[in-house]
Amino acid sequence: MLSLTPMMKQYLEIKEKYRDSILFFRLGDFYEMFFEDAITASKELEIALTGRDCGQKEKAPMCGIPFHSADTYIAKLIEKGYKVAICEQVEDPSKAVGLVKRDVVRVITPGTVIDPNMLDEKKNNYLCCIFLDEKGYGLAYVDVSTGDFFTTEGILENVDIIDALFDELGKIMPTEIICNNFFYDNEIISSKIRQRFECMINTYHEWTFDLGFAEESIKRQLSVISLDGLGMRDKNYSVIASGALIEYLRETQKTSFYHINKINQYSSNNYMVLDVNTRRNLELTETIRGKTKKGSLLWVLDKTSTAMGGRLLKKWIEEPLLDKKSIEYRLSTVEYFVDNLILINDLRSLLKDVYDIERLMSKVIYGTCNARDLIALKNSIKVFPQIKTFLKDTGCEELIDISYKLDGLEDIYDLIDKSIVDDPPFSVREGGIIKKEYNFEIKSLREASVQGKEWLSKIEEQERIKTGIKNLKIGFNKVFGYFIEVSKGNIKFVPDYFIRKQTLANSERYITPELKEMEDKILGAEDKMVALEYQVFVNIRDSIAAEVKRIQDSGKIIAKVDVLNSLALSALNNNYIKPKINTNGFINIKEGKHPVVEKVLEEGLFVPNDTYLNNDESRVLVITGPNMAGKSTYMRQVALIVLMMQIGSFVPAEEADICIVDRIFTRIGASDDLSQGQSTFMVEMSEVANILNNATQNSLLILDEIGRGTSTYDGLSIAWAVIEYISNPKKIGAKTLFATHYHELTELENKLEGVLNYKILVQEKGEDIIFLRKIKKGGADRSYGIEVAKLAGVRGDVINRAYEILQDLEKRDESKPEIAISVSEKEIKENIHKSNNDLQLDLFNIKKSNLIEKIKDIDVEKLTPIDAINILYNLHEESKEI
Known part of the structure; x- marks a missing residue:
């Protein structure tokens, strides 16, 4: 077996240290990958897989990419979940003895991308x-x-x-x-x-x-x-x-x-705690379907002018405040902007010139920035003094405080302005980036280079006159340097002192001793100038890097100004109002709207609604009405209005007086989680359990169709028990909006303190219905499910058959005794299907027992079945002890 080549040994030694990464191994102008990395990369990047001699019998699988376009390929691999280790030459090849030393200079992972x-x-x-x-x-x-x-x-x-x-x-x-x-x-x-x-x-x-x-x-x-x-x-x-x-x-x-x-x-x-389900259900930063920004709360509120402001606004939405003073600080600042439209527009005009300073500084620190990045930083800093002045002159205490904290960074601006040319090339290693006035040596070398090129023009003109060759020209390439080019037809006029250098199809290229001497001077000056410019650039970059904390702090203040300005502009564009904040535990919203739905509907079509919740008589609103009537939209808009207040935003309403909530919980919709072996109902119950275990009296609960994932009686029993638990101040006592199709739950208004019934109004026209989208006190007596199915386009013959079945079921229901609902154990559940008389008989028997004292004041004849079942259950529990 042949031994490995030195280069392949070097590759394998480095790869051994980075087995979890795809190794980009620099060879000349390419990054090469070998063996398994090559097979993986060729597939993922859709590039050709070849082979390379490695000293073994079979060639090593190999693929490669040009180093100057590596970012595009790295991005693809990172997006697919791979790590990429960048291996570069770490010594000057001209000074290397034997194989050039190489090592990994950076590992790029999904979480460490800076480009x-x-x-x-x-x-x-x-x-x-x-x-x-x-x-x-x-x-x-x-x-x-x-x-x-x-x-x-x-x-x-x-x-x-x-x-x-x-x-x-x-x-x-x-x-x-x-x-x-x-x-x-x-x-x-x-x-x-x-x-x-x-x-x-x-x-x-x-x-x-x-x-x-x-x-x-x-x-x-x-x-x-x-x-x-x-x-x-x-x-x-x-x-x-x-x-x-x-x-x-x-x-x-x-x-x-x-x-x-x-x-x-x-x-x-x-901060207000928002679980994963709530963030998804309220569509705070992206939609449930499509995962797009458009259609989310962020989409409505984001009028930021800078990337930094956009990121900060997203963070504010994800972290609503709990401190009343901090919320009022933001609201007061937004209010000042709302009252001063000229200031909003002036600031937006300036902020549009501010680049992403935070990410520019990361490139500066990593040493990957170029001269254009520094010009972008300079142009950003240029507007800081004007922004400071605008804020200071407002007379607004909050904005004056911001102006004092904003560092104008004039010294950084001056450094870049004096040193870097206004329109530099992309590369920092080819010269032309430093102003000649900034460095005397660069100025001298540049003048020598310019003078040399002027001399070349004179030589070219002189040689044309001396030789009579009118199309004679002096050219340059990196291989041969400067040369005199003569067309084939004029070769007979070439003088003896022209030395042939290269033959082309239509011309010959020559040099002269004089031209070669000038070439050395020009190229020597240019090489020195390029090397010196790069070193000067690095020194400038390092000087800026040393001020990273100041620059970052200024960037964060600019982002804050941008977000506050954005919230004000959103308020103006959408006619939002400044909410009041109370410490009495109530939410009072007049003519509230859903900020996103209102935006996507034609103007004037959204129907606003009032909301009142408190910790006493109006803790839980049980909301009934047909599907598609607007129950879910109404509940979500309440949650979003509360959340908007706690990020310091104006809100979509005519009036709003809102208490601070510690958490918002939502249980909306249902879906299987088959990967975790969970059915729709299991997912629903898991989310309900999370809410019951973590909600407090200061939380806001949005619950939609609890118990719909199982049989009617089980589901209704669970929904009933959940409302009892949530409404009980000794258990939770949280402010809750509870939408349901179980009309039996409307009984709770008369049974539980703090529970009120509300319904979504509909208008009936024959067999059709019109959704009025308006909520008012009272409970709905039916769900209009078949009518909604008809609106959705279900076949007419199916609709007609559904009406027939419904009428038959209603007749059967009338002939049977009322069904009681309970969540008791097996013994008590057996009583659920008993008639009124059977239940009352059980109670008469109990009266004769040792438990008679417990129910001596009960008028059995007036009991409803549900009352009887609940009493039976309680007595059953006590009888266990007896």
């Missing part, structure tokens, strides 16, 4: 680290492209660990997760996360999840001697997750990433 062309400019790209043990979890996540780093934790005694983790992951939607073995080995958790969030998830070195190591990792990154000042004292789970995440970045990025210079430690108590 703006591979990212959605208005979305963060989060890399997440999870540490889990029996007592709690730590969660840390970072957007490497902006430098934003966050961490939180949950302790078992305080939270349901898995639910809390899912809530956080649903908010950040990571593209990549690294974790410890304990987390990964829990197949139920890891597989559920992988399927729900469709992201890469892998374990990381177990030793990085050591508390001592993690502390040192953080200290080294942030250049601090203690974690106390970071708000992370006694936050061991956060420390472990953060330290491991930083180490992962060190291992993959292979460079300093000091744009990550702050860790934001937070608690879920700082």
Whole structure:
């Protein structure tokens, strides 16, 4: 067997260290891939698979891509969930002895992408680290492209660990997760996360999840001697997750990433908690169908002018505030903008010139920026002083405070303005990027180069005169340098001192000693100039990188101004009003509208509705009415109006006085989760269980069609019991909108304190109905299901047959005793089908028993079946003890 070639040995040694990545191995102007990597890449990238001699009997599978277009191919692989290790030459080939040294300079993963062309400019790209043990979890996540780093934790005694983790992951939607073995080995958790969030998830070195190591990792990154000042004292789970995440970045990025210079430690108590189902059901940032921004709340509110503002607005929507003072601060600022349309337009005009400073600075830190990026940074900074002045001159306390915090960065602007040409080339290694006035040596070399080229023009003219060859010209290429080109027909006029250099089909190329001497001077000057320009550029880039914290802070302030301005513009465009905030626990909305549905309907078609909820007599609204009448839209609009208030936005209503809610829960619609072995009904009940276990009196609950996934009596029993539990102040007592087709639930208004009936109005015209979309007090007596089916286009003969069956069922129902509903055990359930007399007889028998004292004041003759069943159940429970 032949030995491997030196190059292939080098490749395999490097590949061994990066077995989980596709290795892009730099050979000349190409990145080459070999063996399994080549087979995978050729398939995924749809490029030709060839072979290369590797010193073995059979050739190694090989494919390659041009290095100058690598970004496009890398993006495709990352999108498909692969890691890519970039292997470059790490020494000058001209100085290398033997094989040029190569090594991996960066590993690109879904969570470590920084190239703006591979990212959605208005979305963060989060890399997440999870540490889990029996007592709690730590969660840390970072957007490497902006430098934003966050961490939180949950302790078992305080939270349901898995639910809390899912809530956080649903908010950040990571593209990549690294974790410890304990987390990964829990197949139920890891597989559920992988399927729900469709992201890469892998374990990381177990030793990085050591508390001592993690502390040192953080200290080294942030250049601090203690974690106390970071708000992370006694936050061991956060420390472990953060330290491991930083180490992962060190291992993959292979460079300093000091744009990550702050860790934001937070608690879920700082923001309204929104679980994954609620975010999806309310369509906060994307639609349920299509996963598009259009049709979401973000789509309605996003009038931002910058990418940074777009990302911040999305974050605000995902993290509604709980602090009344902070909400009022945002609302007051938005109100000032709303009252000053000229200021809105002036700021929008300036903000449109601001590029994505956060991601520009990441490229500066990584050393991948070019001169055009610095010009983009300069043009962005140019408007900062004007924005400061506008804000300061408003007289608005909140905006004046922002103006003081905004650094104008005039020194950064001046540095770039004095050094970089206004329209630089794309490459930083070909010269022409530094202004000649900025550096005397560059100026001298450029003048020498220019003078040399002027001399060449004179030589060309002189040689034409001397030889009489009118089409003689001086040209240049990288292979032969400068040359004199003469057409075939004029070769007889070529003088003796022309030295033939190259023969072409239609011409000959020559050099002269004089031309060669000038070439050395010109090219020598140009080579020195290009090398010097690049070095000067690197120095400028490093000077800007040293100010990364100042530039990042200014970028965040600009983003904040952009978001506040956007919310004001949305309020003006949509006639929103400023909501009031109360601390008395009630929600009072007059003429409320759904912000998205109103937007997609023709003007004037949306029917607004009022809402009143409190902690007393109006805790639970049981809403009845036909499908498609607007129950779901109405309930969602209430949730969205509350959420909009808590992000600091004006709301779609005539009046709104709203209390702060700690959580919004939604249970809307139904779908199977077959991958997890869960039916529609199981999914529904899982979501209901989550709500009952986590809702508080300060929560807002949106429940639609609870119990519809099973048989009528089971479903009705569950819905009944859920309302009883939610409405009970000793259990939950939360403000709730409960839509149902179980008209029996309207009885609860007279049985449970705090439960009221509301219905969606419809107008009947013969066998047809018209949806009025208006909600008013009272309960509906039927669901109009067949009429809705008719509107949906179900065949006429099926509709007619349905009416016949309905009439037959109603006649049968009239001939049978009323059915009672109960959630009792088997003994009591056997009584459900008894007649009134049987139930009353049971109660008479009980009166004769030892339990007579319990029911001595009950008038059995006046009891309804449901009352009788409930009493029987309670007595049954007490009899167990007796």
